[in-house]
Amino acid sequence: MAEGRGEPHDSVGGRWHDEGVHLPPSSAALIGRDADLRELDALYAQVVAGEPRAVVVAGEAGIGKSRLLAEFTARNADSARILRGQCVDLGEVATPYAPITAVLRELVDQAGTERVLEAAGPGWDTIGVLLPELGDHVAGGANENRLHEGVALLLEHFARERPVIVVIEDLHWADEATLTVLRFLLRAVASGPIMIVLTYRSDDVHRGHPLRVFLTEIERGRRAKRLELRRLTRAQVRKQAQSILGRTPDFDLVESVFERSEGVPFFVEELLASEDSILPETLRDVLLARYERLDDATQYFLRVVSAGGQRVEHDLVEDVFDGGPEQLDAAARAAVVANVLMVDDSAYTFRHALVREAVHGDLLPGERTRFHGRYAEALAGREKPGDITEIAYHWHAANNHAKAFPAKIAAMRSASQAYAYATAAQMGERALEIWDAIDDAESVAGMPRSKLMGKVAAYLHTAGEPERALGTITLAIALGDVDGPDLARHLMLKAQCLQNTAKLGAIPLLREALELVPPGANESLRATILYRLAARYMIEGAQPNAVDMATQALELAQEISDPEAASVASNIRGVARAHGGDVEGGLADLEQAKDLAEGNSDALLRFRVNYSDMLNLLGRYDESVAVADEGLDRSRELGVERSSGAILASNMIDPLFARGEWERANRLLDRVIALSPPLTFRVYLLRAKVWSTLWRGDLEAAERMFKHWSPHMVALAEVEVQTRLQYVRLAGELALAQDDAAAAWGHLSHVISAEFRSLPGHSVVIYAEAARALARLRADGSTEVDVDDAEKRLREAIDADSFWPNSHHWHAVVDAELGGPTRTGDGVAEWQRALEGAEALLAQTRPYLLLRLGMAQHGAGQRSEAVETLEQAIDAANTLGAGLITNQARTFAQRAGLPLGGAPGRHETGSVELTAREQQVLDLIAEGLTNRQIGERLFISVKTASVHVSAILRKLGASSRTEAAMIAERSTIRV
Structure with a gap:
């Protein structure tokens, strides 16, 4: 059973027929792959039903991956559109998008150019990047994201007609650009009958191989399945030998072949093809056995072809082969008859990549230099854009630095124009490696x-790869051979790398860059530096500096008539002004940013991102969702819904949660996370995922996710104030849900620390959470924190942010948390006042406030009112999906003996179980002793006393020490 078996054809497509020549046989039957074929058929059945699926077929070289797929695609050729792509071995750097381009070319061949361009929809102008031959049919305006979208849209369009099976083989040779497209497709294609089948050599994917990360990512997805092909058993080798030989093989032959092939089907075929059953001794001998039986002229021809790659076009071989046409045809015919080469209408392909590698490895040094040099010259003469990377490869393989260097520079530029940035970087790095070997390399x-x-x-x-980028740009700056604007650009890039690796230091670099571009030197570059500096100040919470820099950028951009830069500057200034205290002025700047961005898609999307976020923070949730949704619609029109649109989708999530559409928010959240957006955006989404899980009531899962993802949040929090605030809020809410007031305050107290920089839209919510933690500490009699002083500083912080439109509603919640007779949240009137403004706050606030009101009513002896309020809290929480509130309300009612829905409460039918020590502590609580006094009386530490008090409050369902004493008086406490 061969991995890739084909019918021999001549170069013009006619069938060769030579009755005097015996073709070394391959196995006509597929041996040992019945289960694998059934698995593929089952996956295809799911695809036909409308569910996209992906399968990764792995196995060592020669195991039969290609043969299995040939069988699978042949049996589905009538029902599906089958598109094939092949990754090419060009050493460490492959031609960008080579297999994707092959898939699209086959689609054009099948459906026609016009239909393909029409089907591409908004992504039609990206097709020219992948198919340069269609340059007359397409226009500019593409970008990397749109390129990915264009491929996805094409597949989705044609899948509406009939199922599409995309087969891409030898992924171990894939370039990073190809992997990026595949990664996108596997995440983004959410519906339709599309099956993506990938193969790779598992024995070639060593530790550190770039494919490892890709495989790990996609195999975690629900749509990708791994299929590992195993070696054949002795019985299966016997069946394969019988199929090849047409007779029952003798015992000794099977044993020898099985032992030497180790069950690899391709080696079984090669061993059985050996003359007179004289079996080769080594793997190299097995691979070269057919080759070495050919005459010298044919061997020479095969060596020439091997330098061209696994598949080489006939026209190209003609240019490189130094014999005449008759010699070429005769050698090609002999190689095909010997089953070393296969041919199609235009190219020669080695029967197996292992054979090509063995022949190529057998080249003498002079042949290697000569053949690869000829290929480079022949490709350069064709002047096809797609050949540039291959030209650089051949000059590199020929060890010709003088010609390899400019070829690598050209390949770098070509790859960057095709948005294959990883390949562009690799080509640039290769050029740098031989810089010193080139005369006048700079010229x-x-x-x-x-x-x-x-x-x-x-x-x-x-x-x-921001870490590698940071290292490279740091070395570039250290060389010191550029200054002025060029050095400023280097500094800007380093600042961006620092930002994207969550490192400090971007602002000093940008200030240095600004000094290198004084007024009048390069106004466009200066405006860019100014607004980037403004953005960094804004993100790090230095709003006055942000406003100053953004104002300078805006004025300069307007002076040089650059509306895009002016829009970005006005956008940044608007956000900074609002957070700095001038909300109306900030909103006016944002509106101006919208006007300036008119006609510029990128600037408009950026406006919608910041404006939707600002509206959300202001509590204008309906408007926020509308603006983000409008941006999302526009991203669909532009073909960037699953890339640039991802951040707009994420900006919809918080206001959707805030206005109570939790189910819709969660669906959108899961979809955007599945797209694996850039790290910064992913941190925002992961934070929302933990928060949602917590409030749904799955505390254990929320804690598990938080521990797993918090390192990423902490890293980004170092350089972003908003992430810092979101992190402390989330960590504080988790601790409060676990009844750990001390840990909660440890996080939430950042809002009153000396170095705290407030973003009021985020801070006002945290003030309420911090007040809750303080109230619990006060109730516990904590001496670790000076609660009165902390409350004083908390109220000062609230007053400083009182300009924020919805701050007075949050202020009322703070008053309730710290109000009541004991200043621990046991005041009924305070919770009733807080409820009056609940509709203007987050959706979960109302059921939470009802819960706290019910607890306060119970503490005040208003049992019937408490029952009614708690039932309202549960109804509101259930409607929302806030299982956290539902659980807390039911637990409190049970412990407090309150009947909900007519059911008797625990305290009315039974007793509360306290340990002997807890009973002692409860008696002392009833006497009014603090935790320190309890510790002194019982000879235990203050911390131990605090633990006992917390346990007692939890068991009794009490919100304060006073309420615990009241419950104890009415209940039978069992020790």
Whole structure:
């Protein structure tokens, strides 16, 4: 059973027929793969039913991956559109998008150019990037995100007609751009009959291989299934031998073949093809056995073809082969008859990649240099854009630095224009490796070494490798061979790398860059530096500086008639002004940013991102959702719904939660997380996921997720005030849900720390959570925290942010948390006042306030009122899906003996179980002793006393020490 078996054809498509030649046989039957084929058929049945699926077929070289897929696609050829792509072995750097381009070319061949361009929809102008031959049919305006979208839209469109099966083989040779497209497709194609089948050599994917990360990611997804092909058993080798030989093989032959092939089907075929059953001794001998039986001229021809790759076009071989046409045809015919090569209408393909590698590995040094050099020259003469990377590869393989260097620079530029930034970076790095071997490298490259390093760093950064980009740009700056605007660009890039790796230091770099571009030197660059500096100040909470820098950027951009830069600057200034105290002025700036962005898609999307976020923080949730949704619609029109649109989708999630649409918010949240957006956006989404899980009532899962993801949140919190605030709020809410007031205060107290920089839209919510933690500490009699002083400082912080439109409603919640006779939240009137403004706050606030009111009513002896209020809290929580509140309300009612829905409460039918020590502590609580006094009386530490008090309050369902004493008086406490 061969991995790839084909019918021999001549170069013009006619069937070769030579009755005097015996073709070494392959197995006609598929042996040992029945279960694997059934698995593929089962997955395809799911695809036909409308569910996209992916399968990764793994196995060592020669195991039969291609043969299995040939069988699978042949049996479904009538029902499905089958599109194939092949990754090509060009050493460490592959041609960008090669297998994706092959898939699209096959689609064009099947459906026609016009239909493909029409089907691409908004992504039609990206097709020219992948299919340069269609340059006359497409226009500019593409970008990396739209390229990915364009491929997805095409597949989805044609899948509406009939199922689409995309087969891409030899993924171990794939370039990063191809992997990025596949990664996107596997996450983004959410519906329709599309099946993506990928193969790779498992023995070639070593530790550190770039494919490992990709495989780990996709195999975690629910739609991707791994299929590992195993070696054949002795019985299966016997069946394969019988199929190949047409007779029952003798015992000794089967034993020898099985032992030497180790059950690898391709090796079984090669061993059985050996003459006179003289079996080769080594793997190299097995691979070269057919080759070495050919005449010298045919062997020479195969060596030439091997330098061209696994599949080489006939026209290209003609240009490279130094014999005449008759010699070429004769050698090609002999190689095909010997089953070493296969042919189609236009190209030669080695029967198996292992054979090609063995023949290529057998080249003499002079042949290697000569053949690869000829391929490079022949490809350069064709002047096809897709050949540029291959030209660089051949000059590199020929060890010709003088020609390899400019070829690598050209390949770098070509890859960047195709948005294959990882390949562009690799080509740039290869050029840098031989820089010192090139005479006047700066002139040949058209730039100084550090400028080339800067380009490589920029490509690495865009390709999602900010750490490597940071290291490269740091070295570029250290070279010191550029200054002025070029050095300023280097500094800007380093600042961006620091930001994206959650490191401090971006602001000093941007200030240094600004000094290198004084007024009048390069106004466009200066405006960019100014608004980026403004953005960093805004993100780090230095609002006055942000307003100053943004104002300068806005004025300069308007002076040089750059509406996009002016829009971005006005946008940033608006956010900074609002958080700094001028809400109306900030909103006016944001409206101006919208007007300036008119006609510019990128600037408009950026406006919608910041404006929707600001509306959410202001409590204008309906408007926030509408603005984000409008941006999401526009992103669909532009073909960037699953990329740039992801941040707009994430901006819808918080206001959807806030206005009570939790089910819709959770659906959107899961969908956007599945797209795996950039780290910064992913942190926001993960925070929302933990928060949602907590409030749904799954405390254990929320805690587990928080521990797993918190390192990413903490890292980003170092450089972003809003992330810092979101993190302390989430950590505080988790601790409060676990009845750990001390831990909660440890997080939430950041809002009153000396170095705290407030963003009022985030802070006002945290003030209420902090007040709750303080109240619990006061109820516990904590001496670790000076509660009165902390409350004083908390109220000062609230007053400082009182300009925020909905702050007075949150202020009322703080008053309730710290109000009542004991200042621990036991005041009925305070909770009733807080409830009056609940509709203007977050959706979960109302059921929470009802819960706290019910607890306070119970503590005040208003039992019937408490029951009614708690039932209202549970109804509101259930409607919302806030299981956390439902659980807390029911637990409190049970412990307090309150009958909900007519059911008798626990305290009315039984007793509360306290330990002997807890009973002692409860008696002392009733006497009015503090935790310290209890500790002194019982000879225990203050912390131990606090633990006992918390346990007692929890068991009794009491919100304060006073309420615990009242419950004890009415109940039978069993020790």
